[in-house]
Amino acid sequence: MSLTVRDVDLRELMDDPDCDEQRLAATLRRFGTINRLISGWGGVYERRLRPHLARLGRPARVLDLGCGGGDVLARLAGLARSDGLDVEWVGVDPDPRALAVAGKRATSGVRFRCADSSILVDEGERFDAVISNHVLHHLDADELRSFTADSLALATGPVMHGDIERGRLAQTLYAVGITPFAPGTFLRTDGLRSIRRSYRRDELRAALGPEWAVEHPASFRLLAVGNGRG
Numbered sequence: 001m002s003l004t005v006r007d008v009d010l011r012e013l014m015d016d017p018d019c020d021e022q023r024l025a026a027t028l029r030r031f032g033t034i035n036r037l038i039s040g041w042g043g044v045y046e047r048r049l050r051p052h053l054a055r056l057g058r059p060a061r062v063l064d065l066g067c068g069g070g071d072v073l074a075r076l077a078g079l080a081r082s083d084g085l086d087v088e089w090v091g092v093d094p095d096p097r098a099l100a101v102a103g104k105r106a107t108s109g110v111r112f113r114c115a116d117s118s119i120l121v122d123e124g125e126r127f128d129a130v131i132s133n134h135v136l137h138h139l140d141a142d143e144l145r146s147f148t149a150d151s152l153a154l155a156t157g158p159v160m161h162g163d164i165e166r167g168r169l170a171q172t173l174y175a176v177g178i179t180p181f182a183p184g185t186f187l188r189t190d191g192l193r194s195i196r197r198s199y200r201r202d203e204l205r206a207a208l209g210p211e212w213a214v215e216h217p218a219s220f221r222l223l224a225v226g227n228g229r230g
């Protein structure tokens, strides 16, 4: 199947409000392993987030928008704790099914809340950094505009949205590599659909506009970086 253009009409199984709840929960739990292997946040933490938080020289707040099962936030919190950084980590997602899984990853300094980005903007919330993982490719053009605008409004520091880069090699490697992790989950179908829905670097740049830089933080990954306006 051609990957020349984004397949924006393709819907992921987990985006169906009536999807099988057990498989969804298993998928969100297993993202803990998959995100660790493919999402590149360890490197982004070392190169960008840790230096920024350390420079602040005071307790910081970091927001994960669309946190899903909460594994990326929990992992970053663990890394920062090991580095002796004092950070409040907040994960939000409007989907209560995701929050049920994320809530199990809450620890001291890591909390999760059922809300979307616009609610936090209306409340006047501010964070020293805002991140997201695998959210951008789920959104249509209007949602992308409002989600990224909200993220800039909520941040007083860097905003970093990590996502997959569409490509044939990513698709082939994922199709093979996901096999041991896929049983009982949506990981195979949704991962392959995600790749077909995701952007190439120049497409994401064009979709986001001049306020954003789009980098390659790791193989098959894109990182959209902006400066908060908050």
Ligand SMILES: C[S@@+](CC[C@H](N)C(=O)[O-])C[C@H]1O[C@@H](n2cnc3c(N)ncnc32)[C@H](O)[C@@H]1O
Pocket: 031, 035, 065, 066, 067, 068, 069, 070, 072, 092, 093, 094, 095, 098, 115, 116, 117, 118, 132, 133, 134, 135, 138, 147
């Ligand atoms: C594929 S999931 C990614 C979950 C998680 N970040 C991960 O990497 O596993 C995308 C999530 O974005 C959430 N989402 C969509 N629009 C949002 C918004 N405006 N504010 C916060 N979350 C949003 C959805 O509810 C969904 O759980």
